[in-house]
Amino acid sequence: xxxxxxxxxxxxxxxxxxxxxxxxxxxxxxxxxxxxxxxxxxxxxxxxxxxxxxxxxxxxxxxxxxxxxxxxxxxxxxxxxxxxxxxxxxxxxxxxxxxxxxxxxxxxxxxxxxxxxxxxxxxxxxxxxxxxxxxxxxxxxxxxxxxxxxxxxxxxxxxxxxxxxxxxxxxxxxxxxxxxxxxxxxxxxxxxxxxxxxxxxxxxxxxxxxxxxxxxxxxxxxxxxxxxxxxxxxxxxxxxxxxxxxxxxxxxxxxxxxxxxxxx
Amino acid sequence: xxxxxxxxxxxxxxxxxxxxxxxxxxxxxxxxxxxxxxxxxxxxxxxxxxxxxxxxxxxxxxxxxxxxxxxxxxxxxxxxxxxxxxxxxxxxxxxxxxxxxxxxxxxxxxxxxxxxxxxxxxxxxxxxxxxxxxxxxxxxxxxxxxxxxxxxxxxxxxxxxxxxxxxxxxxxxxxxxxxxxxxxxxxxxxxxxxxxxxxxxxxxxxxxxxxxxxxxxxxxxxxxxxxxxxxxxxxxxxxxxxxxxxxxxxxxxxxxxxxxxxxxxxxxxxxxxxxxxxxxxxxxxxxxxxxxxxxxxxxxxxxxxxxxxxxxxxxxxxxxxxxxxxxxxxxxxxxxxxxxxxxxxxxxxxxxxxx
Numbered sequence: 309x310x311x312x313x314x315x316x317x318x319x320x321x322x323x324x325x326x327x328x329x330x331x332x333x334x335x336x337x338x339x340x341x342x343x344x345x346x347x348x349x350x351x352x353x354x355x356x357x358x359x360x361x362x363x364x365x366x367x368x369x370x371x372x373x374x375x376x377x378x379x380x381x382x383x384x385x386x387x388x389x390x391x392x393x394x395x396x397x398x399x400x401x402x403x404x405x406x407x408x409x410x411x412x413x414x415x416x417x418x419x420x421x422x423x424x425x426x427x428x429x430x431x432x433x434x435x436x437x438x439x440x441x442x443x444x445x446x447x448x449x450x451x452x453x454x455x456x457x458x459x460x461x462x463x464x465x466x467x468x469x470x471x472x473x474x475x476x477x478x479x480x481x482x483x484x485x486x487x488x489x490x491x492x493x494x495x496x497x498x499x500x501x502x503x504x505x506x507x508x509x510x511x512x513x514x515x516x517x518x519x520x521x522x523x524x525x526x527x528x529x530x531x532x533x534x535x536x537x538x539x540x541x542x543x544x545x546x547x548x549x550x551x552x553x554x555x556x557x558x559x560x561x562x563x564x565x566x567x568x569x570x571x572x
Numbered sequence: 573x574x575x576x577x578x579x580x581x582x583x584x585x586x587x588x589x590x591x592x593x594x595x596x597x598x599x600x601x602x603x604x605x606x607x608x609x610x611x612x613x614x615x616x617x618x619x620x621x622x623x624x625x626x627x628x629x630x631x632x633x634x635x636x637x638x639x640x641x642x643x644x645x646x647x648x649x650x651x652x653x654x655x656x657x658x659x660x661x662x663x664x665x666x667x668x669x670x671x672x673x674x675x676x677x678x679x680x681x682x683x684x685x686x687x688x689x690x691x692x693x694x695x696x697x698x699x700x701x702x703x704x705x706x707x708x709x710x711x712x713x714x715x716x717x718x719x720x721x722x723x724x725x726x727x728x729x730x731x732x733x734x735x736x737x738x739x740x741x742x743x744x745x746x747x748x749x750x751x752x753x754x755x756x757x758x759x760x761x762x763x764x765x766x767x768x769x770x771x772x773x774x775x776x777x778x779x780x781x782x783x784x785x786x787x788x789x790x791x792x793x794x795x796x797x798x799x800x801x802x803x804x805x806x807x808x809x810x811x812x813x814x815x816x817x818x819x820x821x822x823x824x825x826x827x828x829x830x831x832x833x834x835x836x837x838x839x840x841x842x843x844x845x846x847x848x849x850x851x852x853x854x855x856x857x858x859x860x861x862x863x864x865x866x867x868x869x870x871x872x873x874x875x876x877x878x879x880x881x882x883x884x885x886x887x888x889x890x891x892x893x894x895x896x897x898x899x900x901x902x903x904x905x906x907x908x909x910x911x912x913x914x915x916x917x918x919x920x921x922x923x924x925x926x927x
Binding site: 359361380381382383385386390391393397398399400401402406409410411413414416418419420422423424425426427430431433434435438439473474477 | 585586589764767768770771772773774775776778779782783785786787788789790791792793794800804
């Protein structure tokens with residue numbers, strides 16, 4: 309029971325499509341784990357099963373030894389699993405600040421009456437959590453954007469705010485679905501740095517789906533490769549890089565597997 | 573500068589999160605308080621106060637509906653019925669058990685909240701127009717039930733007379749006394765709503781409106797919060813119904829039919845969805861417009877038509893003008909009167925400079 313997240317033999321089918329087949333995975337606390345694989349390999353389905361959007365057809369998912377296989381997304385979040393989406397899912401009409409304060413939702417307690425009265429009741433809590441949110445705003449270097457509606461932000465910054473919203477949940481596990489998809493080099497570098505810092509300074513375990521192999525190989529402690537819903541390799545970046553099954557999955561049959569073959 | 577953010581430096585989060593950070597806004601609120609508490613009630617005739625009272629009641633109801641429709645993004649065509657639930661609950665408790673009005677008011681609100689939450693259950697699975705139809709069904713069922721179950725409606729007339737409310741032993745009989753009572757409720761509802769939508773619960777409502785999947789992923793229990801929005805909104809509606817009952821002195825289901833539901837929807841759409849100020853604008857607009865049109869007709873109608881014809885024309889033309897003006901305002905500013913006001917405000921925020 310040393311693993312923070314334990315995934316045992318989970319499967320998921322959509323109609324006739326076998327999205328994930330008997331997948332097992334252990335995530336150690338404090339790790340940065342990357343999940344890679346070709347399109348349709350089942351990466352996002354895996355994330356959706358962890359965060360409770362899909363319930364697996366079979367198998368078991370446990371967080372800190374507790375079964376969360378059939379728990380609803382809001383309860384999974386309450387247990388400390390935060391995530392970002394491939395296609396940004398911010399509250400576009402709300403300011404950066406409000407988006408991050410919403411991330412604090414599960415850590416706050418104020419009910420209807422306290423909110424209604426506000427003074428001396430909800431206010432105290434709002435201020436306390438605002439402080440935490442301000443820390444995150446500082447950390448992500450978006451202090452000048454506090455009052456800007458997120459819909460008005462450029463793409464790269466929206467990705468950053470979405471990370472911020474996930475962070476304000478104080479997550480034990482951070483699920484990032486292509487945090488660098490569609491970003492330019494500079495934004496990718498920033499994002500990679502944030503992910504490393506979050507992992508090191510705040511001790512959040514990170515599960516990452518990413519297509520940029522350069523980034524994946526640089527920042528991951530472990531890499532899991534999925535293809536056609538099955539795990540075909542797992543190991544350190546170097547081990548995975550040289551794995552012949554991986555190269556086959558990405559490039560098809562190859563007579564001369566080379567080091568650079570995984571790139572792209 | 574009292575009317576610009578520039579130069580307003582805040583050193584605490586409390587100050588940053590204040591309802592009115594700008595000095596001019598605080599002064600304006602103070603000015604309105606003086607106007608409504610000291611000037612207005614002692615300077616106008618009781619008849620006009622009775623109209624203001626109608627507006628006050630509408631404001632409470634519109635605020636409640638706006639929490640549900642404007643902030644949470646769920647629709648309800650059943651609010652007229654929720655008001656009647658509040659009205660008949662209070663009236664029955666008042667007449668059968670002789671309870672004092674504050675207790676009746678609370679019970680009416682709570683009963684409406686309960687019924688509203690039940691009618692809101694379909695919102696967990698359906699959205700938009702489908703939900704509108706489901707709540708419409710709720711409206712019709714409640715209307716029918718109140719009308720036909722004599723235990724609730726108090727007999728064939730389906731109306732129950734309520735005793736005059738009393739405050740500290742003084743019966744509230746005149747419109748002026750009623751004015752102060754209703755004003756207190758408006759203030760509580762206003763401040764409460766503003767507080768609600770800027771703190772945890774309200775933010776969760778807005779999150780559900782903007783992106784329900786994202787709301788769920790950050791830990792908002794959609795099931796619970798949608799029902800909560802229905803309950804809170806219906807509580808306001810119930811209170812509105814009770815206030816209206818005490819205002820009229822009688823609980824009558826005819827005051828709470830589908831037309832009422834639609835009137836309140838019109839208020840928040842014209843005023844501005846998802847806006848506290850918009851609810852006020854809308855309530856004023858929809859309540860006063862028919863009255864103003866009647867005055868205008870009575871005053872100027874005689875110039876064109878004979879006096880007898882005017883009396884025939886007024887009810888019809890009132891409806892036509894009412895509908896026409898609503899369409900006109902929505903075409904001019906689809907986001908409502910609140911948007912119009914914000915445009916003006918933003919213009920003067922920089923004035924006399926262009927940017």
